[in-house]
Amino acid sequence: MSFLEKIPRLDRRVLYLLVAIAAVVPMFTPLGLPIPTSREVEGLFDYIEELGPGSTVLVAFDFDPQTVGENGPQASGVLRHCFERDVNVLITALSQNAPGMAQEMIETAAAEYDKVNGVDFCYLGYQPYPAIVIMSIGQNFRIPFPQDFYGTPLDSIPLMRAKQNYDDIDLVVSVAAGWVAESWVTYAKERYGCDVALAVTAVQAAQYYTFWNAQQIVGLLPGLKGAAEYQAMMKGAGMSYTDAPLRGMDVQSIEHLLIIAFIVVGNVGFFAERARQRREAAAARAERRGER
Amino acid sequence: MKWEIPLVIVFVTGVILALSDFVPHQSIQDVREFFMSWLQIIGVLAVGLGLVSLTQVNLVKVRRKTPGWIYSVITLFGLVIMLVTGFVWDYREPSNPFQFLFQYALLPIYATMFSLLAFYIASAAFRAFKARNALATTILVTAVIVMLGQVPVGAKLAPLKSWIMEVPNMAGFRAILLGIGLGGVAMALKIVFGIERAYMGRD
Amino acid sequence: MAPTSGADPPAPPTDVRAEDSDDDAGHSITVRWSRSPDDGGGARTVTTYTVLRAESAAGPWEEVGEVPAGTTDYVDRARVEGGQVAHEVTNGTPYYYAVRASGPDGGRQAVADAPAIASAQWYHKGKTPILTVLLVFSALVLYFVRKARKHPEGIYVRPIAGMDAVDEAVGRATEMGRPILYVLGLGTAATISTIASYAILARVAKKVAQYQSRLIIPNYDPIVMAVAQETVRQAYTDAGRPDLYDEKDIFFVTHAQFAYVAAVNGIMLREKTATNFYLGKFYAESLILAETGNIAGSIQIAGTDEASQLPFFVTACDYTLIGEELYAASAYLAREPLLLGALKAQDVLKGLAMAWLLVGALLTSFGVNLLRRWISVQM
Missing domain, CATH: 3.40.50 (Rossmann fold)
Structure with missing residues (x-):
């Protein structure tokens, strides 16, 4: 058996090792590849740019820590952008393991921009059954959230006093790793008429382009790429930004090239093996003819 | 009777909840509110059910020393330690033992599991993307274009990638999603009318 | 139509109307008006419109809301603040509305001709298309279930490889x-x-x-x-x-x-x-x-x-059931007339949806929005 024919039987662990190396190396030696921006990301960025100070955006943390690699930079980008433009922010964390993570991200960003809890932002926290919570907000924030995350009744929070339901906010941004993103579109947008933008993992994005094309959402951040573009736009607008998602795109570039290389090598092996099988079949036929 | 009562409950709640979408009047909205609250209450109570199942199954494994019983010990230990720290310390405080476990044990473990995807995508791509025939070759070529167009390295392919995502990919997705949407309505009606009963353990 | 202050305030808005908001549980009145001639044109500037309300045509007027220039409607609805009802729109009570166009030099207001009464609706008119489809679908299900009962052999379900396995x-x-x-x-x-x-x-x-x-x-x-x-x-x-x-x-x-x-x-x-x-x-x-x-x-x-x-x-x-194949699996496995009938109804509705999409897309391309308008839903 030649080397090429052995390829299909290559130990998976070799592939895994190569993937790991390709992920780690660019972390230490950044390539600094340029980030072109796309319309769907610009959609959300421009929407928030156009909102004046004092408008209100609801940022929904609809992801658990496992996808923080993709969703984290998205959430923090949107949060910082709002703070930078003095837009008020309400935050929900409807995913089970989101509250602690969200709390840390909010408090860090708030400290950076000198934002005051209850005046510039309000962290509503977690309630079970996301779809029901999203529907109930349509009637009143106080139905699912009688208090904020810290236990303060909503009516004692200056920012929330005049906020009843979706009519009193300008935009919902759902940063999501699952179906909750869809519930915001179904209920907040379609039922209660509040504008919605989504920031989702790369895998989910393929599905949510339908909402973007049907103009059901004002913007879409697909995966780390979306987060990187968002940071690039913040950088372009002279705001403070973080490097991490941009560097992540270097890693992703290398990984994609590597996987393409795997596909090519896999196909070379596939054709080599098919050629061998054909040769053997031909030889067997010739042998049978010889016997006759 | 064992079968009729649940079917009646399903029918009545199903019809009321469907009606509440078409009747804005407060009276029916209050009924909807009532059912929604019950859904949440039952969901919370069910956590207890899960807890009992988890503890029972793992205790039995430990007692019988079935293969891999040591994992059951770890599971039970994890359950107890998170429960106890969660009860003793306020989960809203930024730093305490519960937060420590959450930030420095749970988060990294979850992130690790998710990152397995990168490895598995590589091995699945290596194995499955073969130019077996014309259709398979189309998938292969499209996958390569989209992968390149998605990252800065292949910026030149980005417009083609966008076209693939927004036209052929979307057409496929829409077809599947429309089918799922209609199928979903059909399923809901079948359940409300009591035609579909498999979820009650019955054909 | 009394000027409220200063010299030369902008002209008031015209055609002020107030009516019960559609498709809700009441406690809400929608006020509409046409822009003041000075809003976006004219000699003076309008910065805001203030909506005022009174329980009798003679007043006293109470300010209920304010919107920026360029706006032509306002929804007056009940509000809860600090755990108390801060602003009430009582169902069944007639309310009179006025709208004041204000600029830097004060404002002038116009009063709606007739009072409005908030009420709860028993039917959401905007959702008629959804209800229609639902009823058509239910009828189809019942029809095909009956048909399947009589001739169960007449319903063909294409093979699902994953279920055969x-x-x-x-x-x-x-x-x-x-x-x-x-x-x-x-x-x-x-x-x-x-x-x-x-x-x-x-x-x-x-x-x-x-x-x-x-x-x-x-x-x-x-x-x-x-x-x-x-x-x-x-x-x-x-x-x-x-x-x-x-x-x-x-x-x-x-x-x-x-x-x-x-x-x-x-x-x-x-x-x-x-x-x-x-x-x-x-x-x-x-x-x-x-x-x-x-x-x-x-x-x-x-x-x-x-x-x-x-x-x-x-x-x-080895096998994957795609989307609704999963839903169809129970009918495929059980071959029960009830389930098969529902499956058939689903196919018919899908055929109708496909035809609607095709014809609708064609008509819309030529500027005829008939089919699109019929299925548009107002929430």
Whole structure:
């Protein structure tokens, strides 16, 4: 058996090792590849740019820590952008393991921009059954959230006093790793008429382009790429930004090239093996003819 | 009777909840509110059910020393330690033992599991993307274009990638999603009318 | 029409009307007006419109809301602040409305001709298209169910390869003396794909009981677990082997996505399951599960309506039920007239939707929005 024919039987662990190396190396030696921006990301960025100070955006943390690699930079980008433009922010964390993570991200960003809890932002926290919570907000924030995350009744929070339901906010941004993103579109947008933008993992994005094309959402951040573009736009607008998602795109570039290389090598092996099988079949036929 | 009562409950709640979408009047909205609250209450109570199942199954494994019983010990230990720290310390405080476990044990473990995807995508791509025939070759070529167009390295392919995502990919997705949407309505009606009963353990 | 202050305020808005807001539970009145001639043109500037309300035409007027220039409507609705009703719009009470256009030099107001009375509606007019489709569909279901009862043989269901493979997959596990893993996914008991999955589970469990094999079902949701236990228990009883049923094989693992995946992968590798079913709602874990099963060499049958996960299942599994194939599986397996009839109705509705889309797209392209307008829904 030649080397090429052995390829299909290559130990998976070799592939895994190569993937790991390709992920780690660019972390230490950044390539600094340029980030072109796309319309769907610009959609959300421009929407928030156009909102004046004092408008209100609801940022929904609809992801658990496992996808923080993709969703984290998205959430923090949107949060910082709002703070930078003095837009008020309400935050929900409807995913089970989101509250602690969200709390840390909010408090860090708030400290950076000198934002005051209850005046510039309000962290509503977690309630079970996301779809029901999203529907109930349509009637009143106080139905699912009688208090904020810290236990303060909503009516004692200056920012929330005049906020009843979706009519009193300008935009919902759902940063999501699952179906909750869809519930915001179904209920907040379609039922209660509040504008919605989504920031989702790369895998989910393929599905949510339908909402973007049907103009059901004002913007879409697909995966780390979306987060990187968002940071690039913040950088372009002279705001403070973080490097991490941009560097992540270097890693992703290398990984994609590597996987393409795997596909090519896999196909070379596939054709080599098919050629061998054909040769053997031909030889067997010739042998049978010889016997006759 | 064992079968009729649940079917009646399903029918009545199903019809009321469907009606509440078409009747804005407060009276029916209050009924909807009532059912929604019950859904949440039952969901919370069910956590207890899960807890009992988890503890029972793992205790039995430990007692019988079935293969891999040591994992059951770890599971039970994890359950107890998170429960106890969660009860003793306020989960809203930024730093305490519960937060420590959450930030420095749970988060990294979850992130690790998710990152397995990168490895598995590589091995699945290596194995499955073969130019077996014309259709398979189309998938292969499209996958390569989209992968390149998605990252800065292949910026030149980005417009083609966008076209693939927004036209052929979307057409496929829409077809599947429309089918799922209609199928979903059909399923809901079948359940409300009591035609579909498999979820009650019955054909 | 009295000027409220200063010299030369802008002209008032015209044509002020107030009426009960549509399609709601009352407690809301919509005020509409035409812009003041000075709003966007004219000699003076309008900065805001203030909406005022009174319980009699003579006043006293109370300010209820303010909107920027350029706006032509305002919805006056009840508000709760500080746990108290801060502003009430009582159903059944007539309210008079006025709108004041204000600029830097004061403002002038116009009063609506007639008072408005808020009331609750019993029917949401904007949703008529949805109700129509729902009623048409229900009628189709009932019609085809009747038809299927009379001539069950007249309904053809195309083969679903994944379902035809169920018996073989269970048989293989039995021959190998290894258990079968059934994963219901991350949905709740109210998720449609989970409910569809129960129907297939019932069939699988019946086969397992007949072959006296073993079925393992780790669960992500406690209610899903309870239902799965009931489904399997019933299937074992129907197969005449209630004695084989072991509740400890249908257990709750965790409600954390990746912890659940880790546990299921562990079960696959430790128990060396011969056949894995993944039927229900799946997210990022789809490939991690299926690829592990592939490494372990199990036969794998998957199905989900989570479209973005389908490519992963197709790549790593032997059979994949795509979207509604999963929903259709129960009718396919049970061949019961009721289910077949509903399936047929679904096909007919799908055909109608396709025709509507095609004709609608064509007409809209030529500027005729008839079909599009008919199905547009006002929330």
